[in-house]
Amino acid sequence: MSPDKKRLFAGVDLGGTNFTVGFGDASGQLVAEEKQPTASHEGPAAVVERIADTIDRLAARAGQRPAAVGLGVPGLVDVPTGVTRFLPNLPTQWRDVHVGANLSARLKCPVYLLNDARAATLGEFMFGHGRDVQSMILFTLGTGVGGGVVIDGQLRLGPLGAAGELGHICVQPDGPWCSCGSQGCLETLVSGPALTAEGIRLLLSGNAPRLHELCAGDVARVSCELMGAAARAGDPGVQAALDRAGSYLGQVAAGVVLTLHPELIVLGGGVAALDDLLIVPLRRTLLQRVKMFPPDDIRILRSQLGTRAGVLGGLAVAVQGGVRRA
Known part of the structure; x- marks a missing residue:
């Protein structure tokens, strides 16, 4: 990467109906974004692969791979391991699914998971009204x-x-x-x-x-x-x-x-x-x-983030390199 080219990160907002992936820099400026149907009835593995495919497409469009990926999920997740524990609105409830490790192996970069509301909070804190x-x-x-x-x-x-x-x-x-x-x-x-x-x-x-x-x-x-x-x-x-x-x-x-x-x-x-x-x-x-x-x-x-709160929250998680439990 040329020295004047900013590193990009990927933020993912996973919902029961759709998921959104955004590519952006450390300031929260999005350069590419795409929404896809979750099709959660196909199971966690298929959804994770669809997210990876979407990230691949955005990486090709942006001209570089993400330095890290942050994924906001609708439920409980073990933050240090990236294992989903209970996503109540998705079939099978994604109990004990190694989403972080599987997606990281597929994308060859760090992947960090966080509850979607907590991710949105971090996004607002880093990129929205919470900056000051x-x-x-x-x-x-x-x-x-x-x-x-x-x-x-x-x-x-x-x-x-x-x-x-x-x-x-x-x-x-x-x-x-x-x-x-x-x-x-x-x-x-x-x-x-x-x-x-x-x-x-x-x-x-x-x-x-x-x-x-x-x-x-x-x-x-x-x-x-x-x-x-x-x-x-x-x-x-x-x-x-x-x-x-x-x-x-x-x-x-x-x-x-x-x-x-x-x-x-x-x-x-x-x-x-x-x-x-x-x-x-x-x-x-x-x-x-x-x-x-x-x-x-x-x-x-x-x-201040409006409808992009979820994807910018995921981006904030990626930029920060995950969130320490505190």
């Missing part, structure tokens, strides 16, 4: 609710790589059952499916007139995006539902703030597109619940 702070938390709001915590410039993983599961903090002790086996987790109340279900309930009960207009009464068309539009158009039922969701986020954020006092709170994932409809009640609840010290200077922002 030393402590932050991130909520990933989508089909589920995940999260991550950075303290003193270090992504906190804990002994199992599971630290930062903000979506499974209880906010309603007798609330809905969660897929994790507990009750009333934040995920059961502010995830995309939870908010959509509440929108459908409001519509069917006649308490969401503007939402009814926007989806022409078709419950199959109800989405978080339409709920946001209905709320901004003055639908009181939908406004109240989203305000309540933001308050639940604020309740969890308040507990984390009192414990860790981060400088920054970031909302990522598709549901974060609701923006101020969640951020305003989140901040209001934070101010109501944190009285031991003034939380006014804590910034609350929507992710």
Whole structure:
């Protein structure tokens, strides 16, 4: 490689439906990107090979092989070994699959794995709003609710790589059952499916007139995006539902703030597109619940990385050479 040519790294965002691979440099600048169907029904080996093939194509396009690969996975992974332990939304749940070693042997470069929400947190810290702070938390709001915590410039993983599961903090002790086996987790109340279900309930009960207009009464068309539009158009039922969701986020954020006092709170994932409809009640609840010290200077922002948070998170893992469990 010529001395003026930057080294490139590969970031992979693995999802149940699709995976995305991006090539970029150590500053987070992407030079090539490709999305492919995961086809997870074919099994882990086939998916890993498809990821490797995609990296090969991008390497040919970029004119160099990646110096390292970072892979964000939707579940638990043994970080030092790169062995997946439990990916609940993929067939076979990828229990004890040596993804890191197999992909590394295929690509002839180091491969590092991390939970996707923790990877997104690292990406936001290195390439997004977190670049000028030393402590932050991130909520990933989508089909589920995940999260991550950075303290003193270090992504906190804990002994199992599971630290930062903000979506499974209880906010309603007798609330809905969660897929994790507990009750009333934040995920059961502010995830995309939870908010959509509440929108459908409001519509069917006649308490969401503007939402009814926007989806022409078709419950199959109800989405978080339409709920946001209905709320901004003055639908009181939908406004109240989203305000309540933001308050639940604020309740969890308040507990984390009192414990860790981060400088920054970031909302990522598709549901974060609701923006101020969640951020305003989140901040209001934070101010109501944190009285031991003034939380006014804590910034609350929507992710700067947007839809590329996953792939840039994987890139951040590759650039950093993996993440030490801390």
